Amino acid sequence: MTSSTPASTTARSGGCLCGKVQFTVTGEPDYPHTCSCRDCQGLSGAPMMSWVSFPLDGLAWSGAEPSWHYTWPDSKRGFCPSCGSQICALDDGATSIAVTLSALGNPPDLVPVNQSFRETAVPWLPQVPDTRS
Ligand SMILES: [Zn+2]
Ligand SMILES: [Zn+2]
Known part of the structure; x- marks a missing residue:
């Protein structure tokens, strides 16, 4: 018996x-990062x-499920129809799901460690430094 709850079993809630x-x-949250690709923009x-990813089998919808829009033949984005x-973003056949940090309320313990698609980033904002060790 332990006195603290392991991070891997901590439930986080979010929504639209x-x-x-x-x-x-x-x-376990995996790879918090920002993305400035054309789809995200x-x-x-x-x-x-x-974005940050979690095991797909640890996901549970507690309200309405999102509507889905495929941005790639095998990759879709989930959004509130209202x-x-x-x-979120989910690839067909994936075992993890990416959720937006904004849907999670931008938790202070999940800080982006990198930025994807720097080549399409706007020139008037600083980019997230790559702090992966
Ligand atoms: Zn909504
Ligand atoms: Zn993107």
Whole structure:
């Protein structure tokens, strides 16, 4: 018996802006990062999105499930059909799901360690340094 809860079993809850889509994720957060690809920019209406992955088997929808839009033949984005919040990204056959840090409420312990698609980043914002060790 241990006195503290391992991070891998800590449940985190998140959801969209209007509260229709809600979820919990359990398990070790993997690779928090930002992405400034054209898909993230177009879907969010912002210069970049921020992501972190969790084991797919630790995901549970507690509100409505998101609507899905395929950005690639085998990769889709989940969003709230009411308010449009971007919630998650899921590849067909994947064992993990990426959720947006914004859907999780930007938890302070999940700090992006890298930025993807720097080549399409806007020139008027600093980029996230690569702090992976
Ligand atoms: Zn919503
Ligand atoms: Zn992206």
